[in-house]
Amino acid sequence: MGRTREFDVERTLHQCMEVFWEKGFQTTCLDDLTETTGVKKQSLYGAFENKRALFLKALSLYREQSISQLEELASDEAPPMEQLQAVGNLVLGYTNENCKGCLIINTALEFGSSDEEVLREVETMYAETERILSTIIVRGQDQQQITRRHTAPELAAHLTNVIRGSQVLAKSGVSADQSGAVLKTAFSLLAP
Amino acid sequence: MGRTREFDVERTLHQCMEVFWEKGFQTTCLDDLTETTGVKKQSLYGAFENKRALFLKALSLYREQSISQLEELASDEAPPMEQLQAVGNLVLGYTNENCKGCLIINTALEFGSSDEEVLREVETMYAETERILSTIIVRGQDQQQITRRHTAPELAAHLTNVIRGSQVLAKSGVSADQSGAVLKTAFSLLAP
DNA sequence: TTTGTTCTTGACCATGCGGTCAAGAAAGTG
DNA sequence: CACTTTCTTGACCGCATGGTCAAGAACAAA
Structure with a gap:
């Protein structure tokens, strides 16, 4: 009962995520969002409690979205080294597109360790990323394409x-070529 | 002629740098500084033009300070790999101390590519760091301790x-051990 | 000592912002 | 149709903040 909501909450959350991604938490004002x-x-306050709660929801959404993209990428049957390159392209495509960087990292630096919930979100992102990369690396090691000198x-x-x-480099205004080159070097150093 | 300044401008700049380092540009208000x-x-406005100008001066100071620390470290006669470790310790000692991270990186992410002068400062920092690391690496390659598969x-x-x-990791609230371990892996991967 | 200049101090201002209030509009229920 | 509940809308509030003003204090040159 009661009046029905006239806007799509999910769609709105996506849009807010984009704004936060582009401008950061502090810099984004409610007028930007409206x-x-x-x-x-x-x-907005009816659907989400307040600015911070809305931001946390957007942050979760971003993480889930990013991780599922990574997971999809890691689950095809391409050679491990190509998968790593694809991960790199995905990540830099992300960051270089509009130089927005990665929302998780932007947030990690904006909040430092001042907000417990934000911290949890950041750490989850890191852990999930490591988990997915680890599965790719294991296959790379099995195929003798990645060193076994480290686990x-x-x-x-x-x-x-x-x-x-x-990702930081990409947001610092350097060319996509440069950030790409750095990643290429790093991947190449994984060879046995 | 005119009344003499009663405070030490250089000392004040240092203090402001610390505040900006800890809180970032936006989050630092003039009351924090005063x-x-x-x-x-x-x-403050008499000695520095305004908040932004003061910040830029603090940023330059930070960069010069950091680079000269790195330079000093690279100019002793320790073995290259030990020098790299020392660089790592310096950088993480920096960041983990109070979880303030690196002011340059914090700034790069806070400003994105919105401020030309900030961008220049960030890029200079990156370039200088690469230059110093490169000299260490050259010596490491000469002594067969670092791979020649890349320049x-x-x-x-x-x-x-x-x-x-x-540095981002350290500011994200993870333990010093963890950030240290990551660096160790990276250094170890440089072996021929 | 007088004068001109710069520094110091505290009050003041304009603005932007997160958040709230109150009144009206739409929907379900009886 | 009443009645209740939730959503919508625009006005409103309190506060923090960057920046400025004006008056007085200290110093150097004349």
Whole structure:
């Protein structure tokens, strides 16, 4: 009972995510959100509790979206090294598109360790990324294309870190070529 | 002629740098600065033009300081691999101390590519870091401790990227051990 | 000592922002 | 049709913030 909502909550959340992604949490004001979504302030507050809660929902959405893209990519039957390259392309396509970078990383640096829930989200993203990369690396090791001088989880943590770095690099305004080259070097160093 | 300034401009700049480092540009308000420096608003505006100009000065100071620390470290006669480890320790000691991260990287992500001067500062930092790492790597290659499968500049760009990643990691609230382990893996992968 | 210049101080201003209020509109229920 | 409930809308509030003003204080040159 009661009046039915006139806007699509899911769609609105997606749009808000885009805005947060582009501008960050602090810099995004409610007017930005109402303007791009077309949803008035009070309606936004009706669907999501407040700015921070809305942001956390957007953050989760982003993580789920990113991880499922990675998972899809890791589940095809391409050679491991090609999968890694594809991961790199995905990640840099992401970041270079509009130089928005990765929302998780942007958020990690904006919040530092000041917000427990944000922290959890960031750590989950890191862990999931390592997990997926690890499965690719294991196959790479099985096929003698990746060194065994380190364990798969170690290499996965390392690669995740390399990706983090290149996402920052990409957002720092350097060319896509440069960030791509860095990733290529890193992948090449994994050879046995 | 005219009244002499009662506060030490250089010291004040250092203090402001610390505040910006800890809180970022946006989040730092003038009251934060006047409170920690003890210098009143108008006096601050007398010495530095405005908040942004003050920030840019603090950013330059940070970069110069960091680079000269790196340079000092690279100029001793320790074995190259030990120098790299020392670089890692320096960088992580930096970031883990109070989880402030690296001011340059924090700034790069906060500003994106919206501010020309900030961008220049960030790119200079990256370039200088690569230059110094490259000199260490060259010596490592001469002593057969670092692979020659890539050129020194390539490896330097890669290592700079790894460091970027681990600085983000450190600021993301993970333990110092974890960020340290990632660096160790990366260094170890440089072996011939 | 006078004068001109710069620094200091605290009050002041305009604005942007997150969040709330109250009144009206639409829907379900009896 | 009443009645209740939820959504919508626009006005409103309190507060923080970057920046400015004006008056007084300290110093150097004349």
